[in-house]
Amino acid sequence: NAGVTQTPKFQVLKTGQSMTLQCAQDMNHEYMSWYRQDPGMGLRLIHYSVGAGITDQGEVPNGYNVSRSTTEDFPLRLLSAAPSQTSVYFCASSSGQGPQFFGPGTRLTVL
C-alpha cells in the first residue's frame, strides 16, 4: 500500500495562475480532506469529502475548489492563485472513525 500520495511535492506559481494539487489513497477510505499548514497557525481544514460525489467546505475554503469523482482521488484546485495561498498543503484520509492518515504534503509558493 502506498497510503496517501500527493503530487507535486513543490510548486511555484505566479499570482493569477491556476493549478491542481493531486491527492490519492489506496486504502479504500471513504473520508478525505485537505488542510493547509501555515507557521504559527497549525493546520486548518479547507474542504472535505465523505465519499465519492460528496464534498463540503471546511474552515478556510475561499479560493479553493474540490471534486470527488472516485473514492481514490480528491484533487484540490486553485482557480486564481494569490500570495496568501502560499502554504504547505496536506491531504488526509480515514475510514469512518478510524485514524486519519496524512500525505507527504505539497509546498506551494505564490509569487
Add this chain to the structure above:
Amino acid sequence: AQRVTQPEKLLSVFKGAPVELKCNYSYSGSPELFWYVQYSRQRLQLLLRHISRESIKGFTADLNKGETSFHLKKPFAQEEDSAMYYCALKAFRPENSNSGYALNFGKGTSLLVTP
C-alpha cells in the same frame, strides 16, 4: 466553540530530562483527542489517540476532563524526539453525523532536545 490551545511555541529540554507538552481544549460534548508528530519536513504521523490509552515511543497522554487538558509526557527525552507536536480535537464532519471527522489542530509546539 471547539478550540485547542498549545501555549508553548517552543520547548527546549536536555537529553534525558522529562518533557511535558501542554494541550488544553474547549468542547461542549465528549471530546476525543489526538497527538500528532511531524519530523522535519515530513508528513504528520499519529502519535497517540486518547481512547487507545497506548504508550508510543515512551510518550503518554491522559485526558483530564476536569482541567480540559491532554498533556503529552515523556520521562526521559531523546534527541530523536525533536519535532513539531500537534494536539488535535475530533470534530464530526458533517456535524451531527458520524460519517467522518476532521481535526481541529492546535498551533503546535516545537520540541528541541539538546545533548
